[in-house]
Amino acid sequence: MKIPPVKGTRDFYPPEMAVRNFIVDGWKKVSLRNGFEEYDGPIFEYLKMFQIKSGDEIVEQLFSLTDRGGRDLALRPEITPTLARMVNQRINALPRPIKWFSVPRLFRAERPQKGRLREFFQWNIDIIGTDDVLADAEIIFTTIDYLRQVGLTSEDVKVKMSSRRLLAAVLRTIGICDAALEPLYALLDKKTKLPEGTFRALLAQQVPDSEVAEKIEAFMDVKKISQIKNVVGLDDDVDAAVDELAMVHRFLREDMEVGEYCKFDPSIVRGLAYYTGVVFEVHAQEGELRAICGGGRYDNLLCDLGGPSISATGMGMGDCVLEILLRKKGLVEKELQRQGLDFFVACVPGITFDDQDGLVKSTSEDEVVRLTTQLRKKGLCADFSYRSVSLGKQLKQASERNAGTCIIIGEEFKDDKIAVKDMTTGEQELLGYEEFLSNLGIGREEK
Template sequence: MPAIANPSLLILLHHHHHHHLRPRRFATALLPQTLLSLLSSSIRAPALRAHSTSSSAQTQPLSTDNARTGRSGSISSPPVQPDIAQKIDINPPKGTRDFPPEDMRLRNWLFNNFKELYCFEDRGNRRVALRPELTPSLARLVIQKGKSVPLPLKWFAVGQCWRYERMTRGRRREHYQWNMDIIGVPDVTAEAELISSIVTFFKRIGITASDVGFKVSSRKVLQEVLRGYSVPDHLFGRVCVIIDKMEKIPIDDIKKELRSAELSEEVIEELLQVLSVKSLEKLEEKLGTVGEALVDLKQLFSLAEKYGYADWIQFDASVVRGLAYYTGIVFEGFDREGKLRAICGGGRYDHLLSTFGGDNIPACGFGFGDAVIVELLKEKGLLPELSPQVENIVCSLDQDLRGTAAAVASILRQKGQSVDLVLENKPLKWVFKRAARINAQRLILVGSAEWQKGMVGVKILTSGEQYEVKVDELE
C-alpha cells in the first residue's frame, strides 16, 4: 500500500492580528489531534467548574483579549438582568471563542506543551509546528479523501517527526517514525494484523521473541471498572492519562491525581488492583466474561496463536499508552532486558476521526521510531554491516581517453549497471584501492590499444580474472 504524503508543517492556530486566538479552517482538523495527543499534564490543574467567561478571564490571564468580549450583535444592547424573562444569545461573537475554565485549562496545557513542540509563527502569522507524530496528518488526509477511498485503508508512512525533549538514549529531537494504520475495520483482527507486521519486521532484522515482547491491554478494561462504579464516562480519558504515568511518578502522586479526578478511594483501590493483573484468567475473575474488554483481548490472543506470534505478546493491564485518543486495544513493544524505553506503541482510536469532524470510522495504528530499535540492534550485536556496493569501476589509462571512459560508463548505466567512473588522472594503484573500498565487482580499463579495436579491458576483482571484450558485449 502506498505511503501517505505528510507535509511536515502542522498549522496549529491562526494568530489573528487582533491577537484573538482562533482556529482557522484547517485548524479544525489539526488542533484537536494535537490537543488530544498531548493531554497529559492539564489534569494537574485544579478543576474550576465555573462556566462564566469572566471567571475564565480572571483565572487565566492569557484569555483576556477574548473572554470578556460580548457578542458583537448585542454590544449596543442594554445590560440584561438574569431574572428578566428574555432570551440571551449564549454564543460568543461570530468567529471568536470563549475559554471557560475547562477549555482554558486545556489551552494552558496545550501552550505549556508547546515546550515539547518545535512551534513558531510563520510570516503569514500562522502558528505552525513541526509535526511531533504522524497520526494528525493521516487523520487529515483520510477526512479530506472522504468517501473517494473505499475502506478499509491499510496505509503506512515513514516520516520525520520532531520533539523538543531532553535527549536520552534512543530519544533524539528529530527521528523517523514508521507508522502503519488500518482505517475502517472495527474488529480486533486489525490490531492482530498490525502486531503481525511489527513481528514480521523484527524477525526480518534478526530480533526474536526472547529479545522483544509486546505488552497488550485494552482501555476498555479501565472503562469497565469505572462504569462498574458509575464513574462518569467523561473522566475516562483523563484517568487513562494519569495511569500511563504509573512507571514515571510515585504511586502516591498517581493516587493524588486520581483523587483530584474525583475518584473515590474505593474506585482508586479497585483500579490499581485491576492494573496489576497480568493474565487474562485473573482479568476474567475481576471483570466477568461478558465485557468487550475480555472478548477483544481473548480474540487478539487467539489470533496471535494462529499468526504464530503468541510467544511475543503478554497481557498487562498496566499498559494504557499516553495518548488520550486510544479507545480499545493498546500495545507497546519493549526489550525484555528492560534497558530501553518503549520500542513502539499503538492501539485502537475509534473516535479520533469523528472528533476531527470526519465520519465515525473505526481505526487503529502504531508508531515505531528509528532510534530505539537501532540501540537495541547495537545491544544485541545485530547491526548489519552495510558496505558500499558498486558493480563497475571504469577508468581510462590515458587522459585523452577520459571521454571514452565516460561513454563506456554511459553504456553500462543504460544497461542498468552501477558505475563509479574515475574522473581524475590517477595511478592504477589508486584505482585498485578505490575499487576495493567501494567493493567494485569489476574494473573496466579503457586503454588506447584496446579501444582502437573497439574493446576494453575487464578485470573481475573477486577472482582476478582478466580479459578483453567488445564494448557492446559488456553485460
C-alpha cells in the first residue's frame, strides 16, 4: 500500500532540503547580524487566540484540532499572535526594546497554488516597545540586507512603502468616516490584484460619492510623496504622516545606504487589520509574482491579546514566493554547487597490510574507516562506501556525493603513501600518509 503526502505539503529530499536551508539559514544569519534574537513558540495554540486578531482570510484557513481534553486548538497560521502572547506573559521582565526574530513553520488550509502552500516557512522580525521610526527603518533595512545577501539587486526587487497613518489621514480629509476605514483598507489592499472595473464597482459600493471615490483612486496612483498635496490639499495630519514616512526614507537612504531599493507607493495597504503606521511590501520588478514579503507598524496587537498598549513594528517573509524568484534569477543553483563532502575515502578492495612480524595488521577497508574517523574527528565532512565495491564504483559515489577530495588507499599504503585526488580538476598525487594527516592538523598522538 503506497501512501502519498498530503496535498499542499512538501517532501524535502536532500536537494530540496538544501534549498530550504539556504533560505532559512540566510534569514537567521541576517537577523543575528542586525541585532535580533531568535524565539519560537509551539506549532499549535488555542484556537481562540487566532480568532481574536488574525485577518478573516487567515481565520477561515485554520487547521483546527481537538486534544483529548476536548480543547479546541489550531496549527499556527502566523507567529505574531504567539509573539504577542509570549511578550505579554513576561512584559515586566523583558528589557526593551524587544528585538526578536523567528523562522516558524506555518499552516494555512488554503487551495494550493503557485507560491502558496498549506505548509510553509516564514521569516519574522519584530521590534517591540519603541515608536521611534528608526525601528521601522531598521526592519526595512534588515529585509533589504537579506535580499542583497542572496544576490537580489535593486533592479530585481523594490520595497514599496506607504503608511496606514497617512492613508487614514488622507481618507479622513476627503470625507471618509472612521467606521468606514477598516473595510475600505481591505478593498484598497486588493486594488492591484483586481481588474480595474471590478475594483471600481466595489469601491462605489463602499464610497457612493463618486467625487470622493475618484480622489481615493487619484491618491492610490500618486508616484511621489510631494504630489499628495495636489490630491488632498493641505492637512496637518497628512503632513505629519508624510514627515514620518520621509524620515524613514531618509534613514534608509543616508545612514543605511539602501535608498535605491526603496520607493513610495500609496497602493500598499496590507490586508491585516492590525497595522497602524508605516507599511511596506517587497515586489519583484518583473513578472506577476505575489509580494515577497510585507510588514509595518502595529500598535494594538499586544493590547488586544490582554497586554498593555505597546508600539511594535515587524516584517514577515514566506519561503514559497521567494524560492520561485531565487530560482528564476539562478541564485539557488550557484549556492547548491558549493555543498558536498570534504573528503570521500576509497580503497583498492581486499589488500592486507602486515605489521613488522608479518602478521596481518589491517585491511584496506579497515584503513578507510580509520582515516574517515580521523577526518570526522577534525570536524571535516567525510564518508566512504560500504562492502567491497570496485574502486571505480567508489569513485563514482565520491562524485555523486560532490566530494571535494577523494583519498585512495591502495598498494602504496604499504609504503605509507596515499593517493589524493582533487575531484574538481581530476588531478591525483601520491602523498605520505603522515604528511597528509599533519597538514590537516591530525597529529601522531591523535591517530
